[in-house]
Amino acid sequence: MIDVATCSLTSKYTTFAKWNIDHIFIAPPNASEQTLREIAKSGSGYLYLLGRAGVTGAEIKANFSLDETLSVLNQYHSAPSLVGFGISEPAQVKHFVSKGAGGAIGGSATVAIVERFLQEPKTMHKNLADFCSAMKAATHPD
Numbered sequence: 001m002i003d004v005a006t007c008s009l010t011s012k013y014t015t016f017a018k019w020n021i022d023h024i025f026i027a028p029p030n031a032s033e034q035t036l037r038e039i040a041k042s043g044s045g046y047l048y049l050l051g052r053a054g055v056t057g058a059e060i061k062a063n064f065s066l067d068e069t070l071s072v073l074n075q076y077h078s079a080p081s082l083v084g085f086g087i088s089e090p091a092q093v094k095h096f097v098s099k100g101a102g103g104a105i106g107g108s109a110t111v112a113i114v115e116r117f118l119q120e121p122k123t124m125h126k127n128l129a130d131f132c133s134a135m136k137a138a139t140h141p142d
Contacts, residue, residue, distance in 0.1 A: 024048060027081075033072055040078030046102065047073065049081045051092075070100035090138035097139050106135055 016023060022045025027036060029050050039047060049066060066083065073081050080102025087093065088109035096104055113131055117124035 022046075022079075026050065027069070027073070029066060029069060031069065036069065036072045036078075037076050040073050040076035043079045046079050047081045048105065049073070049083045049101065050085045051083045051096070052086045066096065066101070067099050070096075074100050090134045093135050093138035098141075103139055104135065106131075 023043050024045050024047070025039040025043040026048045027039050027050065029052065031039070049069065051066065070081055081100070082103045082105050083092075083096040083101045084105035084107060087096075087104045087106045093104040093106075110128065110131065113127045114124060117127055
């Protein structure tokens, strides 16, 4: 279950748990420590940590220093934090993983590749494979 407010979980939590449905919370980059604590306590699966305010898209890079946010989430033993919104380069993935993120989500960057090569399936596949491989490689320490 994605993006359920922590205050609405009381009755739903046991039903979700009964069916092994994870609670995927979205954490804004400017969330208070109390909000982060609630998300860490209530979430499962992974946590979607926004790398910037606004709407999703690869054209505007993640621009928040999430060091403190990641530290708080890790202190409260949250599900792995995956940073998204504005993630389009392996260097960004490497940076956030080095600060304690479990990984990153490059959704808009992936969609952009599909859109660019929609009429060329083989080229699309190669570009997607290259992009995903580079992003995955960035999750490993040197």
